[in-house]
Amino acid sequence: MNDPTAPIVIKRHRLATRVWHWVTVVTMFIMIGSGIGILKAHPRLYWGRYGANFDTAWTTLDQWPSWLVSLLNLLTIPTSYNLALSRRWHLLFALVLAFALLGFMIVSLVNKHFQRDLRVRAAELSPREVVHDVREHLAFRFHDPKKPGAYNILQKLSYVVTIFVLIPLMILTGLTMSPGMDAAWPWLLEVFGGRQSARSIHFIAATGLVLFIIAHLALVILAGTWNEVRSMITGRWKVPPHTSEDVA
Amino acid sequence: MSSLITRRSLVMGATVGAGALLAGCDKIAANPGARKILFMGEDMNRGLQRALTNRNALAPEFSPAQMSPIFRSNGTSNPGTAEYTAMVANNFADYRLKVGGLVDRPLSVSLPQLRQMPSRAQITRHDCVEGWSAIGKWQGPKLGALLTAAGLQKSARYIVFTCADLFGGANYYESVDLVDAFHPQTILAWALNDQVLDVAHGAPVRLRVERQLGYKHAKYVMAIDAVASLAGIGKGKGGYWEDNVDYDWYAGI
Numbered sequence: 444m445n446d447p448t449a450p451i452v453i454k455r456h457r458l459a460t461r462v463w464h465w466v467t468v469v470t471m472f473i474m475i476g477s478g479i480g481i482l483k484a485h486p487r488l489y490w491g492r493y494g495a496n497f498d499t500a501w502t503t504l505d506q507w508p509s510w511l512v513s514l515l516n517l518l519t520i521p522t523s524y525n526l527a528l529s530r531r532w533h534l535l536f537a538l539v540l541a542f543a544l545l546g547f548m549i550v551s552l553v554n555k556h557f558q559r560d561l562r563v564r565a566a567e568l569s570p571r572e573v574v575h576d577v578r579e580h581l582a583f584r585f586h587d588p589k590k591p592g593a594y595n596i597l598q599k600l601s602y603v604v605t606i607f608v609l610i611p612l613m614i615l616t617g618l619t620m621s622p623g624m625d626a627a628w629p630w631l632l633e634v635f636g637g638r639q640s641a642r643s644i645h646f647i648a649a650t651g652l653v654l655f656i657i658a659h660l661a662l663v664i665l666a667g668t669w670n671e672v673r674s675m676i677t678g679r680w681k682v683p684p685h686t687s688e689d690v691a
Numbered sequence: 692m693s694s695l696i697t698r699r700s701l702v703m704g705a706t707v708g709a710g711a712l713l714a715g716c717d718k719i720a721a722n723p724g725a726r727k728i729l730f731m732g733e734d735m736n737r738g739l740q741r742a743l744t745n746r747n748a749l750a751p752e753f754s755p756a757q758m759s760p761i762f763r764s765n766g767t768s769n770p771g772t773a774e775y776t777a778m779v780a781n782n783f784a785d786y787r788l789k790v791g792g793l794v795d796r797p798l799s800v801s802l803p804q805l806r807q808m809p810s811r812a813q814i815t816r817h818d819c820v821e822g823w824s825a826i827g828k829w830q831g832p833k834l835g836a837l838l839t840a841a842g843l844q845k846s847a848r849y850i851v852f853t854c855a856d857l858f859g860g861a862n863y864y865e866s867v868d869l870v871d872a873f874h875p876q877t878i879l880a881w882a883l884n885d886q887v888l889d890v891a892h893g894a895p896v897r898l899r900v901e902r903q904l905g906y907k908h909a910k911y912v913m914a915i916d917a918v919a920s921l922a923g924i925g926k927g928k929g930g931y932w933e934d935n936v937d938y939d940w941y942a943g944i
Contacts, residue, residue, distance in 0.1 A: 493757075493824045535735070627748045
C-alpha cells in the first residue's frame, strides 16, 4: 500500500461519460461514412437559400485533391453508392447522436462533470498559460504533475468546442436541411442564412470534427494507448510515472 | 521501441478495423432483421416531426428577389410516350385529370377548368433528395379543394398520384397522407414562375407538397386516387423510388 514505486491509479471517467463516449464513437463512424455517401449525390456546396447546378458553388468535389477523394470513397457507407441507404443510416443515427448528446449533457450537469472538469477559468486562457501548455504538448508532457487527473487547457478547449459547438452545430444544420423542420422551425433558416448555407456549414463542422478525431487519436497514442483506452472503458487511469516522480 | 511497434500496429489495426466495420455496415443493411431496424428511422423521424411540431405549419415562402435565376428540372424531362406527345401537340386540350378511388363523386377535370378554380400562388424552395435547392413560384388549385369537391370518403387514408412518365415500363407514382393532402400549400401547379408549366417541369400539372423532398412532387399528374392502403399499388411502398430504391416514403427530412 505504501510502496512509493507502486503506480497510482485513479478513477478518471464516470460511467455516463464512458457510455456516451463509445456510443458516439460508433455513431460518428456511421455519420461520417453515410454523410460522405449523401454528399456524393450532389458534391457541390453553396451559400444562401438556394443552390443547384446552374448556381455558383464555392467548392465542388472535382476541385479536391485525389487522395482526399480516394479517402472519402474508402469511408463511404454503404461501400457502393446508394443514396437511399446512406440516408437511412444517416437519419437513424442522427437520432442516436442527438439524443445521446442530450442525455450526456443532462447527466454531466447533474453529476457536475461539466462544471468540475470542463469549465474553462479565465486564468487558464491567459496567453502565458496557453503558450506554456502548447510547449508542454510539444514536449509530449500532457499532465500537470500537481493535478494529473485534470484536463489541460488545450484539452478542455477541444472538448468544449466539440461538445458544445461542433456536434450541436451538426445537429442544427442537419435539421435545417429538413424541409419539414424548416416549416415548423423557420428560425433555423434565419440562424444559418438559408438551407444551402446550412448544408455548407454542416460539412465545414464535419471537417472540424474529423480534425478533432485525428488529434484526439494521435494524443491518445502519444499519452499511452492502453492506459487511455482502459480509462475510457473501466474508468481506471494510471497516473503516468514521470508525473508522479515529478511530484516526489 | 516496443511503443513504436504498438503505435504502428495500432494504426494498422485501426485501418483494418475501419474497413471491417464498413463491410459490416453493408452486411447489416443486407440482413432482413437489421434492415428493419435501419428502416425504422423513417417512422421515428416522421413520428417525432409530427408529434413535436405543428402539422399545419407552412413551408417558408420567399420574395420574387430571392428566386433562383434558373430552376433546373430533374427526373423525367419529357415522358415521350405516344399518348403524352399527342397531348402536348394538342396543347393538352384533351387532358382530363381523373379524381377517383374512395370518393363519392369521381371527377374528370379539364385544364381550363383546373385553371378557373381558385388558385394559390407561392414562392417556395424545392429541395432535391440529392442536396440541391431551387426557389420558384408555383400556382394552382389546392389539392384539398379538389378532394372536397369529389367528396372524400371516411375510409380514405392516402392520396395516390399516377403520372404520364414511365419508369421501367410502369407509370411513375407517388402518394401522401391526408395531413399533407389537405395542407394549404399542397397544390396542383399548372404554372411555374408565372409561365404555363413546361414539359420539363411536369406539364400540364404537377403536385407541390412543400414540406417534403422533390421526388414526392409528382410531375405529369394524370390521375388522383383516394385509397385506404398503399398495399397492392406498385410494390406497396407508396411510390416509384420507395418501391425500387428504398427511398423514404416520408420525405420531410
